[in-house]
Amino acid sequence: MTYCFYLAPQVPAEAKRLFAAAAANAGITADGVANVGSPRINAIALLLSREWGLKEFEAPLVDVLETNYEPTWDPERGEFTWGLGLGEEHPRGQYNGFLAAAEAVTPGAWTALSEAPMSPQPGLVEGVDFPTLALAEAHWEAGALRLGLKPQTSSAIGRPTKFKISGLQEPSHWRVEGEARATVRGSDLMIDTTVKDHRIALLPT
Amino acid sequence: MTTSTKLSDRSLGWLRYIHRKAHTPDDWSKEGKPHPHWDDRSDPPLASYPRFDLIDSSYAMGLMAQTTPAWREPYVAVLDQLLERHTGWWSANDWLTQFGDDPNRKDYPDMYRFLIPPELWGNYDAPGWTANGVEPYGIQMDPVAADGMLFYKGFFLVMLGLRSMIATDDRWNEPFKMIRDGDNTFEWSHTAIAAHLTNQWKDKPQGCHCENTKVWPL
Incomplete structure (x- = not known):
């Protein structure tokens, strides 16, 4: 076997x-x-x-x-x-x-x-405060980045957290859908959100 | 391939476990010892060495990365920890301590009988005994360069390959030191190991040894 x-x-x-x-x-x-x-x-x-x-x-x-x-x-x-x-x-x-x-x-x-190596992505999520926060979903679909966030434990729920999306061609040309805020920092897009079980999406403006 | 876009709670829970396990400091040098959470006891005599835990823990990293292709960071971080340990002395603790024939081969437990030809019982090294130094190969301290140890360099290449499939950098193609025990320090890279093994297969169409004198059918 x-x-x-x-x-x-x-x-x-x-x-x-x-x-x-x-x-x-x-x-x-x-x-x-x-x-x-x-x-x-x-x-x-x-x-x-x-x-x-x-x-x-x-x-x-x-x-x-x-x-x-x-x-x-x-x-x-x-x-x-x-x-x-x-x-x-x-x-x-x-x-x-x-x-x-x-x-x-x-x-x-x-x-x-x-x-074969995995396909290049339009943007990659980096700097997630793992294991406090994990991503059960992180994939590009029809030009949008879909993320599913999961807390480590119930005691972690509600903490502010942030991570970045790197590799975007134009980081200022994106908006967030869901409970999160996006700000451009250099060539990256910073995502500020909360540790809890929820989904957010990154869509082109 | 059927694309799944969501990891199960269990997968995330195991990812947290292996991430903590892999990032718990320990010492795989000759002077040190792996943390006891690395499995050196399953399925003796063939797999009861800690490097097999490194190898077997790597597959889920590649598979999880397929489900979250836009988030690969934790998987690469775990693989790097596994790979770092696979460059240490303890990754080859069998090869570096099992010289010549097994002195205990007349005292094997009965459960080894299914591994040994009946007519050679008591006069045959069990699979898992690497027999470094037996003729005609002699002592070969570099487990990658050695004629034997296919299962060492082959599984290491699988781990390196998994990382190369999901990572965006090429870290392990930079030369790195292995074993790191004084004169027994050897420099390799991902590509160099693959090229060396390719040449060994070309030279020995019948197959390379895992343990010395043991060529497995696959």
Whole structure:
């Protein structure tokens, strides 16, 4: 199964054939997962199921993860990890790495990431006060920059915060939609806003 | 590719975790020791070394960046922390301490039997024992230049490649020092490692060794 992950972007047809064999060998079927004690294999299987849109495998693997891998929130830090039922002080990093990748992957994303550098953007967000504030959304769509802001914890909500948009051709030719204020500083556009769960957009004037 | 434009709460929560973990200072030099939150114990004997945590933590960074293409800063920052550690002595603590045949190979636990040909049980190094110095290769202290250690330089290249896919600068193509243990200090760059591995593959069509004497099928 591990090989499938690395082969997937390079030789997808062969990787899918190997995946079918590996899944059968690991007891991963549409009816369930035989071996819950292999988090690396099951996490990679879930990742590839999502990468390739194999819904019949995704559901039983999600069930295994939810039931056996101890998804855990640290409310004070706003951090999420999988404890894997091991009772250890530190979450197992190797397994958590693949589980986090499986959580983040969308259909075709692993292949796309392996094929070419990400496209240049009309502007990039920089200087976010992470982790106090995070961006769940940050993408350009129809000439507008769409941002979805998320606070780290409830105690962070309401704090003033700022970040910048760099790389804009004409920073003075933009306006903000939502609870935020934009000011030009040199070649950048500074965004002043508040730490909370909200969305803002940057649109051309 | 189906484009998603929003990270889940869980992804953001894990990003906060790995960001804190990666930015917690520790010392991967020979004199130091990685913080215990780096996983050096999963899936022995093959993966129970801390560099595998660096590698396995890097994939989600690239995947999350695909969802928030206009915000890549935290992912690059985490990858840089992972990559910095992968230049330290502890990134190759197996290669730099496991010389010759494994002195414990007559005492392997039964769980290793599926890794070792039955007829060679007791007289065969388990995968995971890197066997630096065995003939005909001899001692090779640079894990990148070495004939073996494909899994070291290959996974390092994956990490470097992930960063190059999402970052807007080319930091790791500037020469950097690796291992940094006196005479055992080696200078490489992303491109230089890739070129070296390409030449090794050309010279050995049968494949490069990970552990010395062990060429994996893929």
